[in-house]
Amino acid sequence: MIFQLLQNDLPLLEKLISIVFMPMIILFSLTFHEYAHGYASMLQGDPTAKLSGRLTLNPLKHLDILGTVFMLVCGFGWAKAVPVDPRYYKKPKRGMALTALAGPLTNAFIGITVLVNFSAFHWLYETGIYTYIPLFRSLSEQGYRLIYTVAYVAMYYNILLAVFNMLPILPLDGSRIMWAFLPDRIYFGVMKYEKIIMFIVFFLVWIGVFTTVFEAVVDFVITAVSETVFWALGTLFKLIVR
Secondary structure, eight states, rough: OOHHHHHSSOOOHHHHHHHHHHHHHHHHHHHHHHHHHHHHHHTTTHHHHHHHSSSSHHHHHHOOOHHHHHHHHOOOOOOOOOOOOOGSSSSSHHHHHHHHHHHHHHHHHHHHHHHHHHHHHHHHHHTTGGGGHHHHHOOOHHHHHHHHHHHHHHHHHHHHHHHTTSSSSSSSSHHHHTTTTTTHHHHHHTTTTTHHHHHHHHHHHHHTTTHHHHHHHHHHHHHHHHHHHHHHHHHHHHHHOO
């Protein structure tokens, strides 16, 4: 992903901003993802994550060097999986599905929240209304580009993490959710080949097999949400100035 940034036609300032902030944003996005797994499991009676010191927002506790490098280079990566024990759940299948779902939902929430707020900010900037707001009045073009670039990286990679992890493929969260719907015999039969499947999946990601599909999904979400925010604010503004 860093290589793509270096090769694209972004202005030099935006390239530098992206390269500086991308590792931090990705690391914290993965941290919130793993924390959400541990917290969801704890709410269902499982103390494993807490006892192992992983129920924390300290990114160093969740850092996986290879997964972080993979994310920076390919746009897809992982942190160290938070340990959970479904034996504590009243209904292990449902509990594991909820625990798995918590990670992608957290990333989706972060990404869409940033997207909605930045879309509103972008609307204010494009319409010139920001000049009437003391906080933004003195904002320079460089300041706007800085906010734009950081916000875009944050919303893009969080939405991407949510979409990617919902794939029903081992070892991604979607496979744990799939467990709630498959007979144990079939699920655990597939689980025997988890490491082989994981290697194949990440090899396909490495060579870009999924890139076009994922980028299309993320771009669709960004476009749909931002256009909705623009429409809502535009409509509200027209009603106010009548």
